Amino acid sequence: MQLVEVPEQSEAPRRAVRATSPARRLVLDETALLALGVPPDWVARVLEAPDADALMDVAEHLPPEAAEAALKIAVGERPEPRPVAEGVTGFETEDAKRAFVIVSDDALVREALEAGWEAWTVFLHPEQRKMAYRDYMGPARVSGSAGTGKTVVALHHAKWLLERNPGRQVLLTTYSQNLAADLRNRLHPLILNPKTRERINAEDLLGFAIETYRAIAGRFPRMKDAYEGEEADFVRQVIQENATLLPKDLPVDFAYAEWSRVVDVRDLHTWEAYRDAKRRGVTRRLSEPRRKALWTVFECVHTAFAREQCLSRGELFGWLAQWLTEHPGQGRAYDYVIVDEAQDLGEVELRFLAAYATRPDTLFFAGDVGQRVHRYAFSWEALGISVRGRSRTLKVNYRTAHEIRELADRLLDDDNEDPDGEKQSRRGTISVVRGAKPEIRTFPTQEAECAGVAAWLDTLKARNFKAREIAVFYRDEAQRSRALAMVRASAYRDCIRRQSIDLHLCTMAEAKGLEYRAVAVIACDGDIIPSPKRLAENGFISNLGEIYETERNLLYVACTRARDVLLITAAGSPSEFLMDLANPALT
Numbered sequence: 001m002q003l004v005e006v007p008e009q010s011e012a013p014r015r016a017v018r019a020t021s022p023a024r025r026l027v028l029d030e031t032a033l034l035a036l037g038v039p040p041d042w043v044a045r046v047l048e049a050p051d052a053d054a055l056m057d058v059a060e061h062l063p064p065e066a067a068e069a070a071l072k073i074a075v076g077e078r079p080e081p082r083p084v085a086e087g088v089t090g091f092e093t094e095d096a097k098r099a100f101v102i103v104s105d106d107a108l109v110r111e112a113l114e115a116g117w118e119a120w121t122v123f124l125h126p127e128q129r130k131m132a133y134r135d136y137m138g139p140a141r142v143s144g145s146a147g148t149g150k151t152v153v154a155l156h157h158a159k160w161l162l163e164r165n166p167g168r169q170v171l172l173t174t175y176s177q178n179l180a181a182d183l184r185n186r187l188h189p190l191i192l193n194p195k196t197r198e199r200i201n202a203e204d205l206l207g208f209a210i211e212t213y214r215a216i217a218g219r220f221p222r223m224k225d226a227y228e229g230e231e232a233d234f235v236r237q238v239i240q241e242n243a244t245l246l247p248k249d250l251p252v253d254f255a256y257a258e259w260s261r262v263v264d265v266r267d268l269h270t271w272e273a274y275r276d277a278k279r280r281g282v283t284r285r286l287s288e289p290r291r292k293a294l295w296t297v298f299e300c301v302h303t304a305f306a307r308e309q310c311l312s313r314g315e316l317f318g319w320l321a322q323w324l325t326e327h328p329g330q331g332r333a334y335d336y337v338i339v340d341e342a343q344d345l346g347e348v349e350l351r352f353l354a355a356y357a358t359r360p361d362t363l364f365f366a367g368d369v370g371q372r373v374h375r376y377a378f379s380w381e382a383l384g385i386s387v388r389g390r391s392r393t394l395k396v397n398y399r400t401a402h403e404i405r406e407l408a409d410r411l412l413d414d415d416n417e418d419p420d421g422e423k424q425s426r427r428g429t430i431s432v433v434r435g436a437k438p439e440i441r442t443f444p445t446q447e448a449e450c451a452g453v454a455a456w457l458d459t460l461k462a463r464n465f466k467a468r469e470i471a472v473f474y475r476d477e478a479q480r481s482r483a484l485a486m487v488r489a490s491a492y493r494d495c496i497r498r499q500s501i502d503l504h505l506c507t508m509a510e511a512k513g514l515e516y517r518a519v520a521v522i523a524c525d526g527d528i529i530p531s532p533k534r535l536a537e538n539g540f541i542s543n544l545g546e547i548y549e550t551e552r553n554l555l556y557v558a559c560t561r562a563r564d565v566l567l568i569t570a571a572g573s574p575s576e577f578l579m580d581l582a583n584p585a586l587t
Contacts, residue, residue: 022055023047026078035081037066046070056402056434068127068396071430121515122190124156125149125432127396132156139357140390141342141365145429146408146560147400150366151513154338155186157364161336162196168335172202175344177227178506179513180204183340205339205349209316212356216323216331222310231312235259238304242297247290255297257541261376263298265346267318271295280376317348324355332356341513342367347378354384369418371557373509373550379419399515401435404566408559410581411552438559438566440582442574449571450485453520456567457490460518467495467502469517473558475531476507479523486522508558519562521555526573529555552577 023033023046033043042062049055052074059070069079124132131142132153142153158170172183183202191197203211206226213221224231239246239255246255261280268274274295275288286294305312311319324331337353339345342365345353357363363385369377380387397405414427439456443449453472460470470492472483483505488496495503504516530551538544555577559566570578 021048021050022052022073022076023049026073026076028073028078032081033069036069036079037063037081038069039063039066042066046073067432068430071432075427075430077427121186122152122155124152125396125398128153128394129156131392131394133160136361136364136390138360138390139363139365139385139387140361140392141367141387142392142394143366143368144394145368145397145405145412146371146556147397147405147431147563148394148429149396149399150368150394151183151186151340152399153394154340154364154366155183155190158187158200158336158338159190162191162199165335168199169333170200170336170338171208171334172200172338172340173205173208174340174513175205176341176510176512177204177207178510179341180207182514201334205345206313206316209320209352212320212331212333213316215333216320221316222308223316224308224310224312226313232256232260234304234308235301235312238301239297242300245293245296245300247293250290250294253537254540255294257537258294259298259301261541264312264314265348267314267321267348269302269318274298280378314346314348317346317352321348321351321355324352329358332358335359336362336364338364338366340366341371343369343372344512347383350380350383350385371512371553373512373553373557376546377419395429397429397431398433399563400431400560401433401562401564402431403435403437404559404562405429405431407438407566407581408556411556411559411577433563435564438562438568440568440578442570442578444572446482446571449522449569450482450489453486453522453567453569454489456520457487457492460565461491465518467492468504470519471504471506471511471514471516471561472520472522473506473508473511473561474521474523475529475554479528480505482523486520508554511561512557514561515563516561517563518565518567519558520567520569521558522569524555524568524570524575524578526570526575529575529577 028047030043030047033046034040038046039062042058045058046055049058055070055074059067059074062070072079128149133156142150144150154172158172161168161170172180172187174180174183180202187197187200187202191200206223210221210223224234226232236252236256239252239259243252243255246252258279262268262277263274266273266277268277271292275291279286301312305315336359337356339353344367353363365387400408441452443452457470472486474480474483484496487493487503487505492503504514508521530548534542534547534551535544538547555575559568568578568581
């Protein structure tokens with residue numbers, strides 16, 4: 001049985017349909033709305049809704065299929081009715097029957113929200129299920145804006161592979177240790193059978209590469225710790241020691257950027273390879289003699305790694321890519337590799353994954369180009385991975401409240417295209433969850449900001465928010481002390497005393513892929529974001545457009561980690577990005 005809320009009836013005559021209503025602008029009539037699953041009692045309300053906000057309010061009372069259609073109409077996209085059996089109305093389709101009582105949001109979403117945080121972290125919306133539970137005849141990629149469930153699709157695809165292929169091994173991997181740990185935690189409520197769980201692992205990409213190298217070479221590769229910055233410090237030191245070999249107008253910072261963004265990211269080991277390399281993401285033009293001088297310094301870096309009996313990150317992935325290419329079928333512990341946050345893969349890392357794959361459907365990627373902050377765009381096809389015909393964009397946002405998504409989307413372009421011509425558009429994305437309006441607050445001083453955020457945290461405590469459901473994000477580690485002071489001044493101060501990691505504090509970059517009920521994005525001051533360090537790179541490492549794009553992406557990432565409640569703060573003069581958020585006309 002399905003129950004549908006019936007709108008209140010009034011004796012007053014209904015107002016005329018406005019020609020400017022979203023439904024009327026798309027030339028939709030009563031027949032079309034019935035075919036889309038709108039119940040007869042609600043057709044007039046959909047037609048009469050004067051604007052997008054009013055139509056979204058109406059959508060809260062509709063069955064899921066009709067609600068999704070109404071939300072598409074609200075954003076100016078004309079929905080197409082799904083094929084139904086003869087004599088069956090859209091309102092009677094199986095999709096429309098998938099809920100019993102619809103009074104606010106999608107009933108399945110509401111049920112998942114009420115089931116607790118752990119269950120919510122692996123909840124898969126029916127619109128996403130068809131992408132997770134299916135065969136792909138080659139490498140596949142799912143994309144979409146924040147909140148559309150890319151990570152959950154990846155998790156469920158892993159589950160589906162395990163169920164369909166008894167005895168085979170699956171790896172979930174991503175670029176950071178924090179996110180890999182989050183993936184491991186999410187697997188527990190999703191895969192209950194201990195025997196099945198033995199066949200899946202979640203590990204960061206560098207850890208996966210080290211494990212593979214150890215199995216092949218029979219020894220543990222010595223690495224400078226990339227996560228703690230040890231490798232970067234080591235390379236900078238070697239460059240500094242050989243700075244006299246550099247042209248006088250090329251500083252150490254530029255040489256390091258050239259190493260990390262051109263040389264190591266592709267594992268270039270010969271002068272000819274570097275001479276002919278396209279310098280993607282680096283703006284300063286270099287003559288061949290100047291490149292030759294830089295290469296002399298980079299040879300010193302390679303020699304220093306060899307002297308320390310260490311591998312750089314690029315050398316590790318490059319060695320593995322070559323060995324795996326030369327030894328098909330050997331050295332592989334996993335049959336399937338699923339990569340989350342794939343937009344931040346580097347070239348040599350993708351070469352490694354391409355070489356690792358021995359089955360057409362070994363690789364599955366999930367990512368969002370709007371969240372790229374670590375790497376520049378490059379052609380996947382040129383490195384042997386084509387997702388043409390197997391790339392899908394998620395459009396139903398059920399993990400981020402409409403109000404938060406609408407605010408965050410002001411930071412990004414509506415449309416993106418990668419170097420292989422694959423397009424991702426944010427147009428037509430619909431949110432099925434409504435929430436509180438995000439707050440943007442500017443304080444005169446850091447002390448006032450601290451008190452304000454602490455008071456906000458106190459309100460969450462009064463509403464019974466658990467510490468693990470809350471996060472505080474900042475641009476970089478220099479602002480961590482501000483975050484700590486805020487928590488210490490709040491009702492969650494015991495988290496700091498116990499050195500608990502329940503209430504999560506981290507940089508915007510470290511927040512990628514994570515999800516919380518409530519998020520505070522603090523210290524969005526004008527002299528913090530965009531980062532002065534990044535702005536100083538303008539003209540000799542990066543161009544201003546790229547810097548602003550990645551800085552906006554970082555703020556977008558931080559804001560969209562919130563499911564229900566979002567607070568954005570600044571002390572003193574706020575970042576220009578906050579003015580864009582507060583004034584949509586400026587974006």
